[in-house]
Amino acid sequence: xxxxxxVLIVAVLLAAYFVMIYNRLITHKNRFMNAFSQxxxxxxxxxxxxxxxxxxxxxxxxxxxxxxxxxxDARNTASKACKAASANPQESGLVGALAQAEQTLGNAxxxxxxxxxxxxxxxxxxxxxDLHDELTSTENRVTYARQAYSDxxxxxxxxxxxxxxxxxxxxxxxxxxxxxxxxxxxxxxxVKVAFG
Amino acid sequence: xxxxGSQDTRRRQSIVxxxxxxxxxxxxxxxxHVIVVLVTMPFSSGINFSQPTTQAKAFIAIIWMACxxxxxxxxLDVRAGGATLARRFGGxxxxxxxxxxEEKELLDIVSEISIASAxxxxxxxxxxxxxxxxxxxxxxxxxxxxxxxxxxxxxxLNREQLSAVVAHEFGHIAQGDIPVNMRLLIALGxxxxxxxxxxxxxVRSGGELVAQPGVVVGFVIRLIGSIGVFFGxxxxxxxxxxxxxxxxxxxxxxxxxxxxxxxxxSVIRDQHADEAIHSVHAEELTHLCFxxxxxxxxxxxxxxTHPPIQKRIDAIDPHxxxxxxxxxxxxxxxxxxxxxxxxxxxxxxxxxxTSFESLALxxxxxxxxxxxxxxxAVLHAVFVSDDSSKSKLYYSAIAFAYNKIFSHQVRDLRxxxxxxLHNNQLAIIEKATEQLRxxxxxxxxxxxxxxxxxxxxxxxxxxxxxxxxxxxxxxxLDAEFPVLDQKxxxxxxxxxxxxxxxxxxxGREFALLLSLIVESSGNDTKKHDEHFAxxxxxxxxxxxxxRTSEESGIVTELEASFQTLYxxxxxxxxxxxxxxxxxxxxxxxxxxxxxxxxxxFAASLNCNAIAx
Numbered sequence: 001x002x003x004x005x006x007v008l009i010v011a012v013l014l015a016a017y018f019v020m021i022y023n024r025l026i027t028h029k030n031r032f033m034n035a036f037s038q039x040x041x042x043x044x045x046x047x048x049x050x051x052x053x054x055x056x057x058x059x060x061x062x063x064x065x066x067x068x069x070x071x072x073d074a075r076n077t078a079s080k081a082c083k084a085a086s087a088n089p090q091e092s093g094l095v096g097a098l099a100q101a102e103q104t105l106g107n108a109x110x111x112x113x114x115x116x117x118x119x120x121x122x123x124x125x126x127x128x129x130d131l132h133d134e135l136t137s138t139e140n141r142v143t144y145a146r147q148a149y150s151d152x153x154x155x156x157x158x159x160x161x162x163x164x165x166x167x168x169x170x171x172x173x174x175x176x177x178x179x180x181x182x183x184x185x186x187x188x189x190x191v192k193v194a195f196g
Numbered sequence: 197x198x199x200x201g202s203q204d205t206r207r208r209q210s211i212v213x214x215x216x217x218x219x220x221x222x223x224x225x226x227x228x229h230v231i232v233v234l235v236t237m238p239f240s241s242g243i244n245f246s247q248p249t250t251q252a253k254a255f256i257a258i259i260w261m262a263c264x265x266x267x268x269x270x271x272l273d274v275r276a277g278g279a280t281l282a283r284r285f286g287g288x289x290x291x292x293x294x295x296x297x298e299e300k301e302l303l304d305i306v307s308e309i310s311i312a313s314a315x316x317x318x319x320x321x322x323x324x325x326x327x328x329x330x331x332x333x334x335x336x337x338x339x340x341x342x343x344x345x346x347x348x349x350x351x352x353l354n355r356e357q358l359s360a361v362v363a364h365e366f367g368h369i370a371q372g373d374i375p376v377n378m379r380l381l382i383a384l385g386x387x388x389x390x391x392x393x394x395x396x397x398x399v400r401s402g403g404e405l406v407a408q409p410g411v412v413v414g415f416v417i418r419l420i421g422s423i424g425v426f427f428g429x430x431x432x433x434x435x436x437x438x439x440x441x442x443x444x445x446x447x448x449x450x451x452x453x454x455x456x457x458x459x460x461x462s463v464i465r466d467q468h469a470d471e472a473i474h475s476v477h478a479e480e481l482t483h484l485c486f487x488x489x490x491x492x493x494x495x496x497x498x499x500x501t502h503p504p505i506q507k508r509i510d511a512i513d514p515h516x517x518x519x520x521x522x523x524x525x526x527x528x529x530x531x532x533x534x535x536x537x538x539x540x541x542x543x544x545x546x547x548x549x550t551s552f553e554s555l556a557l558x559x560x561x562x563x564x565x566x567x568x569x570x571x572x573a574v575l576h577a578v579f580v581s582d583d584s585s586k587s588k589l590y591y592s593a594i595a596f597a598y599n600k601i602f603s604h605q606v607r608d609l610r611x612x613x614x615x616x617l618h619n620n621q622l623a624i625i626e627k628a629t630e631q632l633r634x635x636x637x638x639x640x641x642x643x644x645x646x647x648x649x650x651x652x653x654x655x656x657x658x659x660x661x662x663x664x665x666x667x668x669x670x671x672x673l674d675a676e677f678p679v680l681d682q683k684x685x686x687x688x689x690x691x692x693x694x695x696x697x698x699x700x701x702x703g704r705e706f707a708l709l710l711s712l713i714v715e716s717s718g719n720d721t722k723k724h725d726e727h728f729a730x731x732x733x734x735x736x737x738x739x740x741x742x743r744t745s746e747e748s749g750i751v752t753e754l755e756a757s758f759q760t761l762y763x764x765x766x767x768x769x770x771x772x773x774x775x776x777x778x779x780x781x782x783x784x785x786x787x788x789x790x791x792x793x794x795x796x797f798a799a800s801l802n803c804n805a806i807a808x
Contacts, residue, residue, distance in 0.1 A: 038311055137304040144312035
């Protein structure tokens with residue numbers, strides 16, 4: 001057996017190893033992309049539910065109409081950000097922007113729920129209650145989907161950064177994935193509550 | 197709970213167990229070979245393991261054919277997929293358009309968790325006739341899982357707990373347990389079939405145990421089969437137990453909240469023992485279920501497919517019991533109206549749960565207890581019985597032990613402070629012991645306690661209240677603890693202090709203490725029984741009768757119980773005393789007797805932080 005044969009065998013083995021790592025990275029990448037699309041699906045569902053909810057509330061609410069418009073505005077912004085991010089989840093910054101828009105929407109919904117407390121007849125509305133139940137469940141799903149996404153991203157990033165894989169990852173342009181977190185520092189500050 | 201780390205270790209252990217199973221199968225093959233060659237020895241010229249005779253070959257073939265056939269039928273079962281299996285076990289599919297709100301909620305939960313676990317949503321089946329809390333997943337080889345949940349789980353668990361149970365089942369799916377479980381089931385089916393063939397041969401050849409060739413062959417086959425089944429079950433059980441921990445860890449990963457899972461398990465622990473799953477297929481299902489009934493015998497423990505509930509709860513959240521209790525306490529503290537003082541004379545109003553008021557002495561008492569000798573006398577006066585014949589005996593015993601003058605002093609004090617001794621005993625003891633602690637040396641205080649003890653024994657046996665008061669005085673005087681003479685060995689079955697018993701085995705001790713505290717809380721016997729049963733459930737699975745303080749020998753037994761409980765970890769003791777306090781407070785006030793008992797418990801179990 002000549003030196004050439006040995007070199008050939010080693011080369012083939014190395015190539016096989018390379019392909020194996022590459023495939024594993026692809027699997028992990030697809031998993032976290034899929035997890036992201038789950039968030040996307042649930043967010044879209046939520047964006048569909050919110051206008052219905054606001055419409056029913058509109059019949060009852062007499063003052064503080066601006067809360068309702070705030071909800072709708074926040075919903076529209078978030079919906080746009082979601083579309084942009086889902087088109088290209090690996091683009092860092094887009095996911096961050098979406099997370100921020102979500103934060104604003106969450107705050108608007110919080111205010112909306114407080115307004116709802118003032119209208120007992122609104123709370124008693126049967127169809128609104130069903131919608132509200134569904135929205136709660138959808139919000140749970142969003143949370144769980146984000147969590148699953150974080151887990152998938154963590155697995156992918158860990159795999160990507162470990163030794164032999166990091167060579168493959170860098171040469172084949174596997175970028176580090178973003179966690180679903182707000183990019184802006186503001187949201188990490190404690191929320192101020194003012195009683196007027 | 198560190199769920200990622202926990203999952204890693206559990207997975208490694210599971211691989212080891214699967215290897216064990218493979219090794220056991222190889223071992224089985226070897227055993228079959230050796231036994232068959234030995235049995236067929238009479239038909240061959242000698243023992244030759246490498247080249248068995250034709251008969252031996254046929255024999256081995258029969259055994260392996262039986263095994264393969266058994267496997268084949270199981271495979272057909274599993275092939276049919278989860279939904280078919282679920283229906284066979286009595287499940288009815290839950291659909292979104294049901295009129296039951298709970299069913300809709302269950303489907304919501306399942307779809308939420310399927311998102312969290314990144315699994316596809318399985319079909320959901322309900323066991324409408326099961327009142328026990330249980331859930332399991334059945335499935336084929338690839339996908340097609342079906343989640344089966346009992347009606348009891350939906351009725352008895354809240355949304356979060358139900359999510360946790362569902363997440364546990366998804367843990368099994370996500371960890372790939374379902375195909376493994378099904379394969380183990382198939383392998384066991386094969387081993388079972390060997391046994392079945394043996395049985396069949398024995399019956400066919402006539403029941404008598406004559407040395408017919410059929411009976412002998414059947415017997416040998418059954419022997420081989422039962423050895424296989426034994427090892428198979430052993431390994432399956434150990435394997436399944438590991439997977440349960442793994443699924444628990446995954447459930448925590450999916451919900452990011454260990455508390456509901458722990459509390460769901462504790463709900464199952466507290467449900468009645470007879471509420472195990474009743475399906476005809478129960479035996480086949482045990483290793484799939486969320487949790488099986490608790491078993492006590494050692495061989496059941498070896499074959500148990502699930503770890504004990506308490507161990508699972510400890511693995512999920514080691515401080516679950518303490519947390520729940522302290523949460524309940526905080527909730528109670530927020531409703532101070534509950535503890536408005538009653539109007540009865542013997543009622544001691546309390547505020548904020550543990551601090552007591554009204555410890556002030558009247559002026560008359562303060563003046564009378566000015567010097568040491570009257571303090572000494574008042575400590576004797578505390579024990580004077582209301583029964584006149586008993587009190588006469590007591591006085592004469594004092595006169596005999598000390599002198600007539602002292603006896604008169606005790607009597608005078610008793611008459612002067614009659615009402616205070618009844619209503620404000622604690623304050624008097626406090627005042628007297630404080631004075632004596634400063635003015636009397638330690639050995640003399642010990643001697644005083646000894647003589648008090650002897651005096652009390654004149655009236656016969658200790659009553660519970662006398663014992664409690666004596667222990668209180670002992671504590672206040674900084675005298676040494678248990679002084680009661682060694683009588684505990686006379687009563688059989690009482691635990692020795694030197695033995696540190698495990699938590700589960702102390703049901704008897706807990707039962708004794710709980711029944712005393714329950715009894716002191718009021719006069720209604722029926723309520724006592726109910727309270728007692730509820731409280732005891734928190735500590736043990738066993739059933740113990742409620743005791744009463746009138747039983748003879750109760751004090752010695754109590755002393756022994758204290759010694760047993762005293763060596764337990766501090767957290768357990770404190771939780772127990774806290775629990776007693778909660779029981780005492782349940783009716784809104786703490787009566788004198790209750791308070792004395794609580795003090796006794798707290799002091800004897802060394803939980804001074806809780807003691808008033």
